[in-house]
Amino acid sequence: MSFDTVIFIISALVAVFGATMMIVQRNPVASVLYLILSLVAQAVCYVQLSAVFMGAILIVVYAGAILVLFLFVIMLLNLRGTEELGESPNAVGRFTKYLVAILLTIELVFIVKTATIPAAVTGIMNEAVDEFGSVSQVAKLMFTDFLYVFELTGVLLLVAVVGAVVLAKTERNESHSLAQDEEGADLRESAGK
């Protein structure tokens, strides 16, 4: 067994372990930390597949930004994990969801095992060029072939930021307009007098 294989097996086991612990944990903070563990193991797989830049981005953007946002919201809402969430009241639904999930996984594994993948994909991988997956190669693609898609992503981020601000601000806006209405009513009353 080569060194590559050992690294892959270890990181795959850690990734699956982290993902499993994430969904069975009661405490949301522990869930977030297990998801970070799983993501770090996946980043190791990325580096093995010579996607060095994407592995770094995965750790910086996911573990560093998105999951810290999750942690931040958990702290903001002051969730302690002691809140009893309980089981779904519907007994049929409780059983069916496990069945559906297990069937889905079996089906996906079956598809991967039996699908007719082109010969270029199966078997030995192509020899990677030295700069495959480097920052310069990804950047060249992103700013030439995928330029419009890249610009659209910027628009998407702008829309998401505006949407998040609007969603989180709604209540204050209402109370503000309510206060204004009351002021207006007061003014009208005093004008009537």
Added chain:
Amino acid sequence: MVPVSAYLILAVVLFGIGAVGVLICRNMIVLFMSIELMLNAANLAFIAFSRSLGIADGHVIVFLVLTVAAAEAAVGLAMIVMVYRNRESINIDRFSMLKW
């Protein structure tokens, strides 16, 4: 050299765990994290195919998926905060206002 099918099976297993999480979790935040896990499983498959074909286009797509995931997390967490203000709970069984 690890064959590409090994990476694909790892991606599929992670996707399945994410799907199980979406189905069984009652906690809205863990549910969102399961969706992130499913996106990451798809990313791993993209990277594996990209490497085995020797074409780096998959890396750009992974980058775009990461951006979409970030946008989704921002909007989703804003929604969680808003619903928590109204309902004082993050149990998804109590978020059934739109259920007919």
